[in-house]
Amino acid sequence: xxxxxxxxxxxxxxxxxxxxxxxxxxxxxxxxxxxxxxxxxxxxxxxxxxxxxxxxxxxxxxxxxxxxxxxxxxxxxxxxxxxxxxxxxxxxxxxxxxxxxxxxxxxxxxx
Amino acid sequence: xxxxxxxxxxxxxxxxxxxxxxxxxxxxxxxxxxxxxxxxxxxxxxxxxxxxxxxxxxxxxxxxxxxxxxxxxxxxxxxxxxxxxxxxxxxxxxxxxxxxxxxxxxxxxxxxxxxxxxxxxxxxxxxxxxxxxxxxxxxxxxxxxxxxxxxxxxxxxxxxxxxxxxxxxxxxxxxxxxxxxxxxxxxxxxxxxxxxxxxxxxxxxxxxxxxxxxxxxxxxxxxxxxxxxxxxxxxxxxxxxxxxxxxxxxxxxxxxxxxxxxxxxxxxxxxxxxxxxxxxxxxxxxxxxxxxxxxxxxxxxxxxxxxxxxxxxxxxxxxxxxxxxxxxxxxxxxxxxxxxxxxxxxxxxxxxxxxxxxxxxxxxxxxxxxxxxxxxxxxxxxxxxxxxxxxxxxxxxxxxxxxxxxxxxxxxxxxxxxxxxxxxxxxxxxxxxxxxxxxxxxxxxxxxxxxxxxxxxxxxxxxxxxxxxxxxx
Numbered sequence: 001x002x003x004x005x006x007x008x009x010x011x012x013x014x015x016x017x018x019x020x021x022x023x024x025x026x027x028x029x030x031x032x033x034x035x036x037x038x039x040x041x042x043x044x045x046x047x048x049x050x051x052x053x054x055x056x057x058x059x060x061x062x063x064x065x066x067x068x069x070x071x072x073x074x075x076x077x078x079x080x081x082x083x084x085x086x087x088x089x090x091x092x093x094x095x096x097x098x099x100x101x102x103x104x105x106x107x108x109x110x111x
Numbered sequence: 112x113x114x115x116x117x118x119x120x121x122x123x124x125x126x127x128x129x130x131x132x133x134x135x136x137x138x139x140x141x142x143x144x145x146x147x148x149x150x151x152x153x154x155x156x157x158x159x160x161x162x163x164x165x166x167x168x169x170x171x172x173x174x175x176x177x178x179x180x181x182x183x184x185x186x187x188x189x190x191x192x193x194x195x196x197x198x199x200x201x202x203x204x205x206x207x208x209x210x211x212x213x214x215x216x217x218x219x220x221x222x223x224x225x226x227x228x229x230x231x232x233x234x235x236x237x238x239x240x241x242x243x244x245x246x247x248x249x250x251x252x253x254x255x256x257x258x259x260x261x262x263x264x265x266x267x268x269x270x271x272x273x274x275x276x277x278x279x280x281x282x283x284x285x286x287x288x289x290x291x292x293x294x295x296x297x298x299x300x301x302x303x304x305x306x307x308x309x310x311x312x313x314x315x316x317x318x319x320x321x322x323x324x325x326x327x328x329x330x331x332x333x334x335x336x337x338x339x340x341x342x343x344x345x346x347x348x349x350x351x352x353x354x355x356x357x358x359x360x361x362x363x364x365x366x367x368x369x370x371x372x373x374x375x376x377x378x379x380x381x382x383x384x385x386x387x388x389x390x391x392x393x394x395x396x397x398x399x400x401x402x403x404x405x406x407x408x409x410x411x412x413x414x415x416x417x418x419x420x421x422x423x424x425x426x427x428x429x430x431x432x433x434x435x436x437x438x439x440x441x442x443x444x445x446x447x448x449x450x451x452x453x454x455x456x457x458x459x460x461x462x463x464x465x466x467x468x469x470x471x472x473x474x475x476x477x478x479x480x481x482x483x484x485x486x487x488x489x490x491x492x493x494x495x496x497x498x499x500x501x502x503x504x505x506x507x508x509x510x511x512x513x514x515x516x517x518x519x520x521x522x523x524x525x526x527x528x529x530x531x532x533x534x535x536x537x538x539x540x541x542x543x544x545x546x547x548x549x550x551x552x553x554x555x556x557x558x559x560x561x562x563x564x565x566x567x568x569x570x571x572x573x574x575x576x577x578x579x580x581x582x583x584x
Contacts, residue, residue, distance in 0.1 A: 003433050012359040043432055045327070046355055049481035052488075098471070102481050104569060107473060109436050111427075111443055111463055 004040040005060045005107065006030070006081065014054035018071075022055050025071055029078035032078030040081055048103055050095035058106045062087070067094035114194060116169045123189030127184055128272065137276050138190075138311045142289055145268070146289045149184060150469070152239045154248070154261055158184050161582040162258045163571065165356075167191055167266065170349050178572045180582065186262045190273045193348035201339040203430050203438045204423040211341040215278045224279055226424065228286050230331060231271030232293065234264045236307035239295035243310070244317055247551035249561035252570060253314070255580035256360045258405055259571075260321065270346045278342065306403050313547050314564070315368065315388060319400035321361025322482065324538060327358045327407040329354050330428060330475045337426025344418060364488050367565040369393060373493035374565065387563040388499045390490070394537045396547075397499060398520065401479060403508040408472040411447055417464035427467065428474040440464050450503070450516045450524060468511075469477050476504055507538070555583055 008014075008023040027042050029032075034040060048056050053067035057077065061080035064087050066077065114125040121139060122128060128135045135581040150158065168177045170191050198504050199211045215223055230379060239259045248254035275283035301308045306475025308322060312507050332354060336347040372382040373391050382389045409416065419425040420440065427435060437443060445466030449459045463470070483499045490497060503522030505513040518532040520537055539547075550563045560566050570576045 005432055005434070011353070012355070012363070016573070044194060046351075047481075049485055051485070096484070097268065098484060099481065102477050106428075106477055109435050111435050111437065111440065111445075 002037065002039055002041060003061070005058075006040055006042040007045035007048075007060075007103075008042070009046075009048050009050075009054060009056040009057045009086050010044040011049075011051060011054070013051035014047075014056060016053050019055045022057070022069060022071065022074070026057070026074050026078065029074055030081060033078075046096070049099045053094040056082045056095065058103060059061075060104070063104055064092060064098075065095050065103070068090040114170070114192070116191075118168055118187075122269075123168070123187050123191075125191050126277075128190070129284040134277055137275070137284060141272060141284075142278070144291050145188070145265075146184065147488075148235065149238075149573065152235075152242060152294065153265070154183065154238075154240050154245050154258060156522045157254075157258070157581070158182065163255055163574070163578070163580045164262060164571070166258055167349075167353065170194060171273045171353075175352065183258060183262060188266045188269050190269055190347050192342065192345035193528070195341065195345060199341060201423045201442070202433075203337065203420065203426045203435075204339070205421045205439070206339060206423045207438055209423075211339050211344070215340060218277070219340075219424060222422070223343070223424060224282065224286065226274070226335065226419070227271055227274050227343065228290075230328075230335070231268060231275070231286075231290055232303045233307055234268040234271065234296045235290060236293075236302040236304075237311075238327075240265050240307060240309065240311045241317060243312055244314070247312075247314065247553050248555075249314055249552075249558060249564045250554050250566075250576075251557055251580045252560075252567060252576055252578075253364070253564070254555075255315075255571065256364075257317070259583070260357045260360060263357070266353070266485075267350050272349055274342060274346060284361040284462060294502050304407060306407060310340075313544075314364070315393065315396050315547050316400070318364030319370065319396050321357050322365055323361070323397075323404040323479065324407070324473060325361060326478060327355065327404045328506050329358060330408070330471050330478075331426050334425045334430075334471055337430040339423030344367070348573060362482050362485070363567060364564070365393070365397070366489055367567065368563060369486050369490050369499070370493070370565040371563055373490040373495045373497075377493045377496050382563075384391065385562060386552075388547065388550065390495065390499075392539070392543050392546070394499055395485075395492070395537060397432070397506070399538050400490075401501055402508075405475070405504060408475065408511075409468045410473070411467050411469040412461050412465050412512060414465060416467035417462070420464055420467045423444050425467070427470055437463075440467075445469060447512065449512050450505075454524060456524060471482060472504065476501070487530065502537070510546075 017087045030042055044057050048055050057066040057069050057071045080087050116125045142388045164181045165176045165178050166187055169175050170193050201209050201211055216486055272287040275287045293302050295302050296308045311320055332347040334350050336344050338344040368388050372387050375382045375385050440463045443463040444460035445463050447461055448456050448460050451457055483501050487498050502520035504518050505522050508514050517525050521527050552562045557579045566576045571579050
């Protein structure tokens with residue numbers, strides 16, 4: 001079982017912006033090359049706290065925090081996850097660094 | 112495998128009640144008692160009003176809820192479990208890798224029943240605590256939010272009662288009856304957890320409660336959603352879907368109160384002269400509710416928590432995502448700061464399993480820190496120079512290893528005299544409470560808001576803030 005994780009924010013603001021559809025579409029794209037979740041698990045996450053730059057999607061342990069994600073960005077995100085493309089830099093660096101750090105601290109549990 | 116949703120039944124459900132006559136009869140017998148309880152102890156005086164409410168109608172990811180005007184007593188309280196995961200295995204504790212249980216293992220029966228009863232008891236308790244709050248709602252938007260939270264807490268009671276009736280026989284039915292017999296603040300038969308025995312009679316308390324105390328509920332539910340007892344895991348997974356709105360109500364509500372005060376400060380006005388809540392006063396309410404909610408996690412060093420983890424009943428936050436290094440939590444220690452009788456703080460390593468409440472609390476604190484940061488970013492834009500902060504986890508605790516000791520909000524151990532001298536700077540005083548009470552004026556015109564709270568950035572279900580969320584005429 002892989003420990004690589006993709007979280008799609010389903011907080012109030014992101015949901016209003018359509019994160020439910022983003023989750024479904026990204027999962028569909030990932031399942032095309034990873035139907036059994038052997039390379040990455042994709043899950044919803046309650047709220048990252050970067051609501052003003054939603055929709056937010058994170059990758060761990062890559063520590064990539066994508067913001068303002070739209071459906072048009074998903075093929076590139078999926079390609080990066082598959083290892084067939086670079087991180088989508090234009091979607092990075094929009095959230096406050098301390099907000100990003102909170103999620104990495106939680107995922108990088110010492111336990 | 113997709114469950115069939117029966118919305119036409121007397122009790123809407125996706126658990127096949129129609130085919131289980133005995134259970135159906137038992138729950139239909141409980142239903143009138145629930146409705147009586149709602150009339151007597153639910154929101155007072157608004158039961159004949161049309162409220163724009165969200166009602167759960169299924170558990171699928173696309174469109175699980177329906178919005179429409181409903182009179183609260185006609186709300187369709189249903190029983191919904193998240194879809195089952197085929198061949199799901201226990202993913203932590205001593206029984207790692209074993210199939211999950213669809214029935215209660217005999218040796219875990221008492222422990223599991225206590226977990227369900229304790230969780231279930233909080234659901235009606237919060238409705239009772241808030242029963243008079245509608246009379247002072249700062250807007251129709253907020254009135255509707257209150258009622259949405261109330262009806263969904265009622266549905267969560269149904270979820271727990273379903274588990275008790277289905278899996279615990281006569282004992283479970285008695286416990287379900289007792290849920291409606293205990294009452295918040297009742298001198299003879301109070302709610303189980305003390306935090307649920309105080310009335311919430313103003314909106315600052317309500318928003319703090321939904322921010323911090325409902326968030327404790329989220330973490331408790333999230334740990335139960337990992338459970339090896341599959342019906343409990345599936346029940347709580349779906350409850351979390353609804354609970355997200357409750358916490359959002361609180362987080363946004365406190366943020367809107369802070370923003371309104373910041374707007375007034377920017378205009379050169381004193382919030383205290385304008386019927387708004389001064390930021391330092393709001394900080395004292397935050398201190399109170401954050402510390403009281405931490406107490407709900409239980410002792411930081413707990414053999415009960417260790418046993419619940421070992422037996423597969425309660426996991427860590429998001430355990431199923433595989434973010435922890437050791438799913439058995441056997442070989443590690445947790446470093447706990449412990450006060451000593453001679454006035455020092457020492458670090459004591461305890462087995463990780465015994466620290467499961469502390470591990471869950473750590474995740475909660477990080478989440479709360481995110482919220483405080485969000486409030487600060489919002490008021491920073493208005494240039495107040497004020498910053499909210501969360502008190503240290505040791506401060507003002509009445510449960511766990513820090514109970515009985517005095518700390519400053521910074522976490523520094525202090526003596527009783529210092530506490531006595533300074534605690535009114537840290538906690539709401541009677542003067543604060545009297546002032547907040549004086550601000551609680553009902554506003555009932557669509558699109559208008561009391562002067563202590565800013566309008567929301569957006570309305571419910573894509574409706575505008577000026578939408579008539581409750582028809583009071």
